[in-house]
Amino acid sequence: MDDEEGRKYLAHYMIEAWRRRGGDSFMPATIRRESFSESPEITFHTANGDFRFGFGKTPFNTADADLLISDKWRMFQTLGNTLPLPFTERVAKRDVRGEAEIAAGIVAKTQDPGHPFSFPLIVKPSEGSLSRHVYIARDEQELVHALRENRSDTSYGDGVLIQQFLGDEQGLFTEMRAICLDGRTQIAFDRTTDQDIPAGVLTDPAQWPGVRLRENLDIAVLAQIDVIAEYLYENYGVSYVTFDMKRDRAGRVWIVEGNVAAMGLDVMERDLMNGRRIVPGLADKMLDKVVATGLTPEKEPANASRGAEPEFS
Numbered sequence: 514m515d516d517e518e519g520r521k522y523l524a525h526y527m528i529e530a531w532r533r534r535g536g537d538s539f540m541p542a543t544i545r546r547e548s549f550s551e552s553p554e555i556t557f558h559t560a561n562g563d564f565r566f567g568f569g570k571t572p573f574n575t576a577d578a579d580l581l582i583s584d585k586w587r588m589f590q591t592l593g594n595t596l597p598l599p600f601t602e603r604v605a606k607r608d609v610r611g612e613a614e615i616a617a618g619i620v621a622k623t624q625d626p627g628h629p630f631s632f633p634l635i636v637k638p639s640e641g642s643l644s645r646h647v648y649i650a651r652d653e654q655e656l657v658h659a660l661r662e663n664r665s666d667t668s669y670g671d672g673v674l675i676q677q678f679l680g681d682e683q684g685l686f687t688e689m690r691a692i693c694l695d696g697r698t699q700i701a702f703d704r705t706t707d708q709d710i711p712a713g714v715l716t717d718p719a720q721w722p723g724v725r726l727r728e729n730l731d732i733a734v735l736a737q738i739d740v741i742a743e744y745l746y747e748n749y750g751v752s753y754v755t756f757d758m759k760r761d762r763a764g765r766v767w768i769v770e771g772n773v774a775a776m777g778l779d780v781m782e783r784d785l786m787n788g789r790r791i792v793p794g795l796a797d798k799m800l801d802k803v804v805a806t807g808l809t810p811e812k813e814p815a816n817a818s819r820g821a822e823p824e825f826s
């Protein structure tokens with residue numbers, strides 16, 4: 514991994530933050546590069562013990578918290594009644610039924626006025642896929658196709674999700690992203706373009722032509738994200754999370770998904786107007802946490818026992 518590649522990762526910014534403070538005289542950091550691993554480990558040697566995490570991983574969450582966020586189906590099952598998540602159902606990739614039969618069952622639900630499903634629907638893998646196999650299905654035929662494509666690939670989890678579409682007749686709702694730490698929104702921005710989005714990349718905002726990142730400082734928006742982040746932090750020990758979100762025309766914020774191995778910090782640093790200040794600023798805060806607590810990812814955050822426990826059985 515060269516330096517350019519490394520800039521995507523949070524760990525890179527934490528090493529920089531550590532260097533800004535005088536480097537190894539204060540807290541030595543070592544990076545161990547496993548030859549076959551794409552995600553080298555970094556260790557900060559603190560007075561309170563070693564703090565170790567993978568470059569591509571979040572440094573602060575519990576393993577349960579990571580799983581809750583990374584598994585989109587678990588997240589909906591656990592939080593669907595509490596947080597603004599689009600209604601979701603799951604079929605196993607190995608479901609014995611064929612795509613036509615599964616699709617027919619879903620179509621029947623779209624015709625039931627009491628069911629939240631209506632076309633278009635989102636079909637996507639149950640785990641993060643960098644937008645691969647994320648489809649907008651407008652009718653039964655597209656649904657069959659999307660199900661087939663998802664089921665033919667065993668990567669990205671063992672389920673296929675069918676999900677309420679966060680958009681309307683006028684098109685997609687506004688794409689947003691937010692980074693949260695310890696229950697507070699740190700950075701939130703809109704991802705927009707003035708150009709027409711080709712059909713093939715509607716669900717891949719990184720590929721939108723002329724896409725722009727604009728920091729969102731609207732207090733009504735930030736307050737909604739804070740509520741979500743605080744709830745996850747207090748009840749499930751989710752310390753660090755990046756949300757892909759949508760904002761509807763009434764200004765309501767929806768969670769599309771959460772990421773605990775957030776990438777793209779290099780893009781935020783480069784493309785946000787204040788990116789060169791706020792991205793390193795976030796890294797500073799995280800380094801403060803490492804220094805203050807010497808917390809290792811295996812240890813429970815101090816607040817993890819507060820509130821309800823996640824039901825993972």
Ligand SMILES: Nc1ncnc2c1ncn2[C@@H]1O[C@H](COP(=O)(O)OP(=O)(O)O)[C@@H](O)[C@H]1O
Pocket residue numbers: 599635637640641642643644645647676677678679680688715716717718757759769770
């Ligand atoms: N329910 C949905 N409604 C509208 N757009 C969606 C929905 N789910 C996903 N998308 C679009 O697809 C993109 C990728 O989906 P996401 O769940 O973030 O998958 P990935 O883990 O691959 O990033 C989102 O950023 C969003 O633009």
Ligand SMILES: [Mg+2]
Pocket residue numbers: 644757770
């Ligand atoms: Mg995403």
